[in-house]
Amino acid sequence: MTVNTKTMVSITEANQNFSKVARLVDExxxxxxxxxxxxxxxxxExxxxxxxxxxxxxxxxxxxxxxxxxxxRAYKELAK
Structure with missing residues (x-):
């Protein structure tokens, strides 16, 4: 998976500013x-x-x- 470094956010920043995370996802x-x-x-999304x-x-x-x-073989046996 390729990760764009511009979309990386620290957990502290995400906790304090979740709207920024949502905006990054939208963009x-x-x-x-x-x-x-x-x-x-x-x-x-x-x-x-x-x-x-x-x-x-x-x-x-x-x-x-x-x-x-x-x-x-199992399918053939079941078909009998």
Whole structure:
């Protein structure tokens, strides 16, 4: 993941000025909150987080094919 250094905010600053964090998210898509100078948290728009959790149809089909190939004998036995 590429992190834009302009979107990094210390946890102290985020705590004191959350509107700045929200503004960074609106302008750049995300903001990284640092704890002890280490990236610890990422803030992003809720709709973007939902997209990351949804598997694409191609991914689902690929996993389904692998499972069918791996368990073909069990499926054939169940089909009887």
């Amino acid at each position: 750049n898509g995300s903001a990284v909150i640092l704890k002890n100078n280490v990236p610890r948290y990422i803030v992003m 809720f709709s973007e987080a939902e997209k990351l959790q949804t598997a694409s149809d191609e991914d689902v089909m690929s996993v389904s094919k692998k499972l069918i190939e791996k368990n073909i």
